[in-house]
Amino acid sequence: MAASGLLLVLFLFAHMAGNLKIFVGAASFDHYAHWLRDIGTPLLPRTWYLWIQRVGLTAAVVAHIASAVVLARRARAARPVRYAHRPKVQGSYAARTMRWGGVIILLFVVFHILDLTTGTLNPIGDAQHPYANVVADFAPSRWYVTLFYTLAIVAVGFHLRHGIFSALRTFGQQSPRGERRARAIALVLSVVLVVGYLSVPFAVLTGLVS
Amino acid sequence: MKLWNEGDPIADKAAPDGPVETRWERRQFGAKLVNPANRRKLTVIVVGTGLAGGSAAATLAEAGYKVRSYCYQDSPRRAHSIAAQGGINAAKNYRNDGDSVYRLFYDTVKGGDFRARESNVYRLAQVSVNIIDQCVAQGVPFAREYGGLLDNRSFGGTQVSRTFYARGQTGQQLLLGAYQAMERQIAAGNIEMHARHEMLELIVVDGRARGIVVRDLVTGEITTDFADAVVLASGGYGNVFFLSTNAKGCNVTATWRAHRKGALFANPCYTQIHPTCIPESGTHQSKLTLMSESLRNDGRVWVPKRAGDDRKPADIPEDERDYYLERIYPSFGNLVPRDIASRAAKNVCDEGRGVGPGGLGVYLDFADAITRLGRPAVEAKYGNLFEMYQRITGEDPYVTPMRIYPAVHYTMGGLWVDYDLQSTIPGLFVIGEANFSDHGANRLGASALMQGLADGYFVLPNTVNDYLAAGPYPAVATDDPAVVSARASVEDRISALLAVDGDRTVDSFHRELGHIMWEYCGMERTEEGLTKALSLIRALREEFWTRVKVPGTGEQLNQNLERAGRVADFFELAELMCIDALHRAESCGGHFRAESQTPDGEALRHDDAFSYVAAWEFTGTGEPPVLHKEALDFEYVHPTQRSYK
Amino acid sequence: MDITLRVWRQTGPSDRGRMVTYEVKDVSPDASFLEMLDVLNERLILEGDEPIAFDHDCREGICGMCGMMINGVAHGPERATTTCQLHMRHFKDGDTIDVEPWRAAAFPVVKDLVVDRGAFDRIIQAGGYITAPTGAAPDAHATPVPKADADAAFEAATCIGCGACVAACPNGSAMLFTAAKVGHLGLLPQGQPERDSRVVGMVAAHDEAGFGGCTNTGECTTVCPKGIPLTLIGRLNSDYRKSRSGRGR
């Protein structure tokens, strides 16, 4: 769980860094997308790297979901009878929404790939010009897409705030100071991610990027 | 009608004589041993999983015997020992303050008001040292100093620092140590644990204790279990008073059933009343909570001078307060021993000067301590006790003085045992608070834990072999008349309790019995009061058997049925306690007879007439019991009268 | 004060069980929650009903026997307080209070509010001890223990085995209970020789008993009457990882 989760976190950071290139300009962003496909050449044939990354990511997602399912099923088995008076959330909200959060993220990723990778759902859908795709995506008239992205990214934020903390605990952080540090790290990383990701659609929305 | 008859004296035949220092060593050497290969063929039943029973079961199983353990709670870890707060004594002399085995022996004999056996007490002091080693090895997290060594404190008025503690949870930590040792043996298959089982009868075959009848508290099933020896470690009977600091389930049933089968019951009237408990808050009160005695180090005890003064404590000016302990006992003041502090509180309340609901309470005031030491210092010392008090009463003791009142805490009496801890029924051993052995008429603070663990870890495992060496004893047939009748008596009693179907609850009887005992057989006893109590108890016992209502059936978890059985036994015990208190026309330790006091109101012992253990033989419910006296000799510590003025 | 109680009644393991409503009048604010149930039970008995079964013994917050869900919170609304130490003054006149047993597959309901927590004993059997046969111990001062370690071990050792952590955990996990014992013994020098086998054995017994997996939700520590800290779970994880990867001691 934690290992696959952390792998996904690494991807998210790399991906965010790539996305932020949008502020540098269309050329740079598009170049980045091409570069992604060129990594490893001539050692590897073109786009192989990308496919390796995709396979790796898929494996991580599958492993991640598989272990989430195992845990969820164990939890159900461990409490076959529910409480009549549902326990209020006492710990953190983020912690209690991991499973639903994960599902929302998954749905988002599916949508997102159809949108920006395959272009199926994108108004432009030109794989050669991802910059244009993105700009078209978040046009003010398509506010609902922006809203969906926002919701999804906030969900990612919540998921990670608990996820990173939890992963650090799983790897054995154990002093009260370590605990405070882990909570802080988790919070900062999640906020950075949320802000980093959200900056793109909002920049397009406000016309900062066009 | 005569209340009791006197029978032949008895004696402890197991203790060697000669120098007290080597008696234990010589007894161990003299005891027959069991070959390790044969131990597997020998079974021991241990009833109770407190400090005494838990440590005994673990140690016997480790030695290779087959052990079967019983407790009424859902896990052995919950035995009442878990509640002990203060600490455990041991003559380690880690403080170099002049402590020694001999001094602990001396203090305990004197503290017991010269009503305990020297041989036993000396052994207890000797073994105390090993207990601490054993517990540390098990991982008991005793308080430590910065250097990493164990911390000690002085406790209950002793002049040396010999009490080892784990914050306010010493009993819990010691018990978890014993419990974990037990669980290890359970996993190894050497102990078979039966939680939520209550022993309801002892099986005696051919004059030997050979088994018990138990009820599975979940299914209600009655079963029998046989063994080569039976150990009772079922704790004390303070709950005969209904309100006490004991856990709700503490009972006398196991020992009382053995008593009915022939085991003598010794010194039943010796009960310890603890002065610093939180007073009753109303008729709903179900038990009382103890607060550490250490509070008396800084708190000042007082009541208003005028009876019926119901002003708020803050509104009562200094010169209208009576700091009665400081007034009557100027040299010890608020630190007089437990029995004296308790009785003094009762006296002022009887004068109508008590405070709080029902006038049953005295103030324990920290205002001076807070001014003198500052609030942070008081907080550091007593913070968690203050918190506990506030949790229970809803009052803030930093602002309003605490209210305290005495409550029944410990019972020194119990089944009579010899030096081997064997009762008068061969094969029946009794350890911990359930026996009468080491505390005489009064127990020093922090010595019950010591005794329970001494008995279980070190004494019993070295004496029971002398009895088991003659085993295995012939198998007991389930159709043996003794077994059949023991079982039938349990079943009949349960049916009888269910059949009454009257109009009063078990608790209402228990509460009323408790009132009678507290009033007449509590802190101060008189011939007149005890006689009256006896007739009240008898009448109430009869009413119980015609009016009690126990809902439900015997074939299910039925907590009222459990309680009803316990209360039925408490009635019989209460009678014996009153008879014992009546016959002992002296004051000693926890037993204060108003007729036997010095001109200034202090306890007066009569060593010439009462220097003996009163061991009672059962002759039938409501029938006069037979008194057997075991004379006590004091070769080492010579009796003196206590004085705290 | 007057209270409306909705209590889970279940005659035995095979009964389906249901919530039953009782009105309790004139409750003293000074009564504890269990004393309030006592008063109700006295009435039920006289009315010919079966009283509500619930576990309790010490009634001073140390034996760990009591425990019930009160309005969905294990041991009720007061932090760091067992049910027996919860007083009615924390409720308001006219309140409706829901009372349910601990819910976990590993804690089957025995009757009404009584559950079977034997699984905890089985976890301890799997290694929650230090092997120290009676009589073999060295002098207590032979091994000094740094005060900080002794204090931390003590803190972990205060667990009363009540099961509230399991009751509150959304995963029905007993990891806090398990971690408390692993932490207590693992923090002391005496506990080192068995440190690896202990954690592996206890976690296996925990899973075997049917408790859920811990996802670090932290509800357990919130309701724990002894405030057993969550950091102990991190410690357990670290010990577990080290011993499984052979990097343990």
Ligand SMILES: Cc1cc2nc3c(=O)[nH]c(=O)nc-3n(C[C@H](O)[C@H](O)[C@H](O)COP(=O)(O)OP(=O)(O)OC[C@H]3O[C@@H](n4cnc5c(N)ncnc54)[C@H](O)[C@@H]3O)c2cc1C
């Ligand atoms: C609040 C409080 C604080 C105390 N503080 C201290 C202290 O600081 N220092 C000190 O030295 N002493 C203290 N004491 C006294 C001390 O705790 C007890 O005397 C001692 O723990 C008794 O241990 P035990 O093993 O004999 O019995 P218990 O611990 O009472 O165990 C009795 C066992 O017997 C079982 N049992 C009982 N009846 C039956 C039955 N019929 N069938 C089956 N099983 C049965 C129970 O389930 C239990 O397992 C304190 C006592 C109280 C009440």
Ligand code: HEM
């Ligand atoms: C980019 C996507 C994702 C990332 C970066 C991510 C990251 C993480 C991380 C770091 C954890 C903490 C692991 C731990 O506790 O040790 C975690 C936990 C979890 N994730 Fe994800 N996750 C992602 C997607 C998903 C998806 C799609 C699902 C489910 C469908 C999901 C479900 C869960 C669940 C249930 C947990 C809690 C289990 C636990 O804490 O161990 N996650 N995730």
Ligand code: HEM
């Ligand atoms: C507003 C924020 C985001 C923008 C602008 C964005 C943009 C893009 C673009 C342009 C691509 C196509 C890259 C290419 O094929 O060249 C892409 C792919 C992808 N994005 Fe995002 N993304 C955003 C947020 C996210 C989030 C939050 C996640 C995950 C939780 C995510 C997961 C992915 C994945 C899995 C791919 C496919 C990678 C591949 O083709 O292998 N993205 N994104």
Ligand code: SF4
């Ligand atoms: S960890 Fe806390 S909640 Fe869990 S059993 Fe121990 S004391 Fe109870």
Ligand code: F3S
């Ligand atoms: S609530 Fe449950 S998920 Fe873990 S942190 Fe506590 S055991």
Ligand code: FES
């Ligand atoms: S009854 Fe013992 S902890 Fe509540």
